[in-house]
Amino acid sequence: xxxxxxENILDHYKNPRNFGKLKNPSASLKLYNSACGDEIExxxxxxxxxxxxxxxxxxxFSGQGCAVSMASASMLTEKVKGLTxxxxxxxxxxxxxxxxxxxLSPSRLKCAILPLEVLQxxxxxxxxxxxxx
Amino acid sequence: xxxxxxxxxxxxILKRKIHGKRLIYLDNxxxxxxxxQVIKALVDYYSKHNANIHRGIHTxxxxxxxxxxxxxxxxxxxxxxxxxxxxxxxxxxxEAINLVVYSxxxxxxxxxxxxxxxxxxxxxxxxxxxxxxxxxxxxxxxxPVTGKGLLDLNVYGKLLSKRTKMVSxxxxxxxxxxxxxxxxxxxxxxxxxxxxxxxAAQSLPRMPIDVxxxxxxxxxxxxxxxxxxxxxxFLYGKEKLLEAMPPxxxxxxxxxxxxxxHSLWNGLPYKFEAGTPNIADAVAYGAxxxxxxxxxxxxxxxxxxxxxxxxxxxxxxxPQVTVYGPKTAEKRTGVISFSVRDIHPHDVAQILDRxxxxxxxxxxxxxxxxxxxxxxxxxxxxxxxxxxxxxxxQLMEGINKAxxxxxx
Numbered sequence: 001x002x003x004x005x006x007e008n009i010l011d012h013y014k015n016p017r018n019f020g021k022l023k024n025p026s027a028s029l030k031l032y033n034s035a036c037g038d039e040i041e042x043x044x045x046x047x048x049x050x051x052x053x054x055x056x057x058x059x060x061f062s063g064q065g066c067a068v069s070m071a072s073a074s075m076l077t078e079k080v081k082g083l084t085x086x087x088x089x090x091x092x093x094x095x096x097x098x099x100x101x102x103x104l105s106p107s108r109l110k111c112a113i114l115p116l117e118v119l120q121x122x123x124x125x126x127x128x129x130x131x132x133x
Numbered sequence: 134x135x136x137x138x139x140x141x142x143x144x145x146i147l148k149r150k151i152h153g154k155r156l157i158y159l160d161n162x163x164x165x166x167x168x169x170q171v172i173k174a175l176v177d178y179y180s181k182h183n184a185n186i187h188r189g190i191h192t193x194x195x196x197x198x199x200x201x202x203x204x205x206x207x208x209x210x211x212x213x214x215x216x217x218x219x220x221x222x223x224x225x226x227x228e229a230i231n232l233v234v235y236s237x238x239x240x241x242x243x244x245x246x247x248x249x250x251x252x253x254x255x256x257x258x259x260x261x262x263x264x265x266x267x268x269x270x271x272x273x274x275x276x277p278v279t280g281k282g283l284l285d286l287n288v289y290g291k292l293l294s295k296r297t298k299m300v301s302x303x304x305x306x307x308x309x310x311x312x313x314x315x316x317x318x319x320x321x322x323x324x325x326x327x328x329x330x331x332x333a334a335q336s337l338p339r340m341p342i343d344v345x346x347x348x349x350x351x352x353x354x355x356x357x358x359x360x361x362x363x364x365x366x367f368l369y370g371k372e373k374l375l376e377a378m379p380p381x382x383x384x385x386x387x388x389x390x391x392x393x394x395h396s397l398w399n400g401l402p403y404k405f406e407a408g409t410p411n412i413a414d415a416v417a418y419g420a421x422x423x424x425x426x427x428x429x430x431x432x433x434x435x436x437x438x439x440x441x442x443x444x445x446x447x448x449x450x451x452p453q454v455t456v457y458g459p460k461t462a463e464k465r466t467g468v469i470s471f472s473v474r475d476i477h478p479h480d481v482a483q484i485l486d487r488x489x490x491x492x493x494x495x496x497x498x499x500x501x502x503x504x505x506x507x508x509x510x511x512x513x514x515x516x517x518x519x520x521x522x523x524x525x526x527q528l529m530e531g532i533n534k535a536x537x538x539x540x541x
Binding site: 004005010014034036037038064065066067068070108111 | 475476477478479480483484494495496500503509510538539540
């Protein structure tokens with residue numbers, strides 16, 4: 001655990017990157033973890049070509065939560081800029097743990113994974129819109 | 134006065150080391166630990182007496198039946214019920230409340246009738262009533278919680294009317310530890326012609342309760358929050374009311390005569406206890422009550438009051454800590470919810486766990502109260518008979534460690 005609260009996690013918790021809102025997002029979504037009261041909203045803007053999603057151009061998140069969930073969200077937004085829809089959907093729990101560089105107990109794993117869940121669902125919303133155009 | 138060092142020796146789990154540190158268990162509002170007397174009652178029952186009850190003629194069946202009914206009698210004595218027939222065994226406090234909602238509520242409530250709850254209810258005394266709003270069109274009204282965490286009885290008085298059929302409130306809040314004035318609330322309910330129910334999940338483990346003095350119509354409680362096993366609790370109801378209520382679940386043991394097209398119900402309390410009950414846990418619940426009676430509930434109350442007072446003073450002295458609810462132990466006991474500035478409760482709980490300290494973090498199954506008081510998720514420390522001032526000192530050290538780690 002001494003490892004869990006190491007410098008870079010605390011740094012992302014206290015100074016979250018890409019924190020805030022986007023003006024014209026392709027999609028946005030807010031999810032709660034009712035067990036602990038975490039809430040995370042993601043907004044993403046895809047680069048579009050002929051109404052088709054290309055890569056993530058901009059991404060912002062907001063909300064509140066523990067150091068693990070906030071740091072995970074902050075790092076994730078940095079990681080996924082420039083990725084395609086498919087690459088985002090292919091991300092797994094393993095990738096998140098690698099990104100955080102820590103091992104987590106099952107109860108804390110939920111905190112770490114919530115941002116990825118929100119991101120993938122937000123991207124799926126953008127995909128739905130694309131299909132409707 | 135409690136002999137704490139003697140009590141601690143009765144709890145095998147307190148010898149456990151967590152991450153190499155002595156276990157300091159401060160999550161008693163969630164569930165308490167079990168003394169060896171309760172564990173022994175379970176082992177003895179299964180080793181020597183196990184049988185199904187109310188059926189067999191053989192010796193084991195007779196013994197098991199007697200032990201099960203003795204446990205019921207101990208609970209009846211413990212809360213001063215007029216007869217053991219007023220004690221219905223259920224799985225837990227939640228099920229006891231559901232029993233009243235499903236059996237009494239469905240039979241006696243109709244559209245536009247009103248049920249009054251409080252804003253500080255555990256989800257267990259809110260969600261079941263919401264079912265009846267959807268099903269019957271009853272209305273729920275709520276006694277507001279003031280900024281200090283106390284129930285606003287002036288507003289309560291105005292909520293009461295001819296339409297009020299039931300008032301159901303928590304005795305001790307599982308978030309704020311506030312002790313609600315149930316005698317007064319019940320008296321006002323009865324004057325308005327309504328019934329009165331108490332959620333005693335947090336109060337029965339830590340203060341003397343006399344249902345005839347409180348004059349409640351129903352009382353719900355769980356065994357596991359008062360040294361007993363999980364999976365056993367009870368509903369107390371006044372005999373006349375229980376007589377008038379239809380069964381909750383159908384099956385064996387709750388019937389007197391069964392035909393293919395109809396059945397006649399058994400008498401109290403069996404009418405509400407369909408199927409083979411949780412015999413072993415009921416017997417061990419009886420052992421837990423013996424243990425508590427032996428210590429004396431007034432002594433337990435005083436012990437927790439002292440600890441709460443001590444912990445409040447220590448917590449309030451840390452500038453980064455915010456305590457919720459009354460700031461003195463006068464109107465509260467046993468439970469303290471707090472937060473540490475800029476550190477999420479999950480992180481506080483995790484850092485404390487590393488020190489061997491178990492606390493709860495989150496909404497504590499009372500999300501509406503958190504919303505009303507605009508609380509984020511909180512940390513909760515709750516005490517019981519085996520906790521000491523030293524445990525609280527360790528808690529403070531752990532909190533200070535978290536503050537240092539987060540550099541706030």
